[in-house]
Amino acid sequence: xxxxxxxxxxxxxxxxxxxxxxxxxxxxxxxxxxxxxxxxxxxxxxxxxxxxxxxxxxxxxxxxxxxxxxxxxxxxxxxxxxxxxxxxxxxxxxxxxxxxxxxxxxxxxxxxxxxxxxxxxxxxxxxxxxxxxxxxxxxxxxxxxxxxxxxxxxxxxxxxxxxxxxxxxxxxxxxxxxxxxxxxxxxxxxxxxxxxxxxxxxxxxxxxxxxxxxxxxxxxxxxxxxxxxxxxxxxxxxxxxxxxxxxxxxxxxxxxxxxxxxxxxxxxxxxxxxxxxxxxxxxxxxxxxxxxxxxxxxxxxxxxx
Numbered sequence: 215x216x217x218x219x220x221x222x223x224x225x226x227x228x229x230x231x232x233x234x235x236x237x238x239x240x241x242x243x244x245x246x247x248x249x250x251x252x253x254x255x256x257x258x259x260x261x262x263x264x265x266x267x268x269x270x271x272x273x274x275x276x277x278x279x280x281x282x283x284x285x286x287x288x289x290x291x292x293x294x295x296x297x298x299x300x301x302x303x304x305x306x307x308x309x310x311x312x313x314x315x316x317x318x319x320x321x322x323x324x325x326x327x328x329x330x331x332x333x334x335x336x337x338x339x340x341x342x343x344x345x346x347x348x349x350x351x352x353x354x355x356x357x358x359x360x361x362x363x364x365x366x367x368x369x370x371x372x373x374x375x376x377x378x379x380x381x382x383x384x385x386x387x388x389x390x391x392x393x394x395x396x397x398x399x400x401x402x403x404x405x406x407x408x409x410x411x412x413x414x415x416x417x418x419x420x421x422x423x424x425x426x427x428x429x430x431x432x433x434x435x436x437x438x439x440x441x442x443x444x445x446x447x448x449x450x451x452x453x454x455x456x457x458x459x460x461x462x463x464x465x466x467x468x469x470x471x472x473x474x475x476x477x478x479x480x481x482x483x484x485x486x487x488x489x490x491x492x493x494x495x496x497x498x499x500x501x502x503x504x505x506x507x508x509x510x511x512x513x514x515x516x517x518x519x
Contacts, residue, residue: 241269241313246333246471248309249298253425257286258294259473265310266330273310277303334471341467341479349486358446358462359490365418367393369411369443373400373431376422379448379477383420383484389506390492390499400430405437412441420487423449423456424468425475435459448483 249262264284265272272280280303281288295306349355362368368391372380377398384396395416397407408419419438423431432455435445439459447460450468457463466483469476492499510516 261294273314338469338478345479356490360494363491363494367395367416369395369419371397372422374428376424379422404434408438419445
């Protein structure tokens with residue numbers, strides 16, 4: 215319980231409209247804001263992580279010493295400084311030194327690492343909140359799910375880092391669609407698969423393009439369009455070369471706080487399109503799911519509880 219003096223002080227603050235000043239952001243938070251660039255490469259994110267976790271020491275390091283500590287080249291450090299908005303490493307180090315003055319309020323290295331992980335989760339929560347607002351009008355997802363369901367074959371394209379999302383979607387889509395063709399290799403292999411899909415009667419391709427966006431994905435999407443296939447794209451950008459080529463784009467934020475991206479919102483977007491596909495032809499969906507369960511039981515695909 216507050217003392218009478220404290221109670222009077224609180225009442226006086228409320229009456230006068232004054233509130234306690236907000237706490238200054240910690241050095242770690244200031245660095246996260248400074249380095250929050252979704253286009254940083256994995257190597258550049260390693261540099262950012264090292265600086266966040268070792269701000270007091272790192273602020274005094276030469277470019278040679280910092281490169282050695284992180285295990286990158288000196289030009290990589292210079293490119294990192296430019297990528298986060300500085301003219302070079304000296305300008306970045308000057309900013310680091312000013313931020314380092316508040317390190318005593320920023321916690322230990324272990325706390326900074328833990329907070330970095332929490333910040334990554336917070337960023338993904340924001341991505342999911344944005345997706346939730348997009349789903350307020352689900353008609354576009356429902357319409358495209360219906361088109362993907364009708365396309366036979368249905369081609370799913372995901373190259374390089376995007377292959378994992380394409381494989382997830384393709385694996386699930388095969389449970390409810392009779393002919394799903396997964397393309398995770400670029401170049402002429404992708405071109406052959408896309409052309410064959412069109413010749414077999416396919417009308418749609420679901421493509422994934424996640425950072426860092428692959429040149430071969432853009433080329434493959436152009437090949438698909440040139441062959442007469444329509445392209446639905448799941449990506450992190452509503453604008454850009456790949457989105458410009460697509461017939462419809464679903465832009466979902468990716469988590470870029472850690473060395474490698476995370477894809478919480480993109481995964482939910484996949485599940486939403488799969489749901490729309492199942493709803494587009496419920497009789498086929500039910501028949502295929504029941505048939506699959508019979509096969510799975512017969513061959514004991516899964517562990518029994």
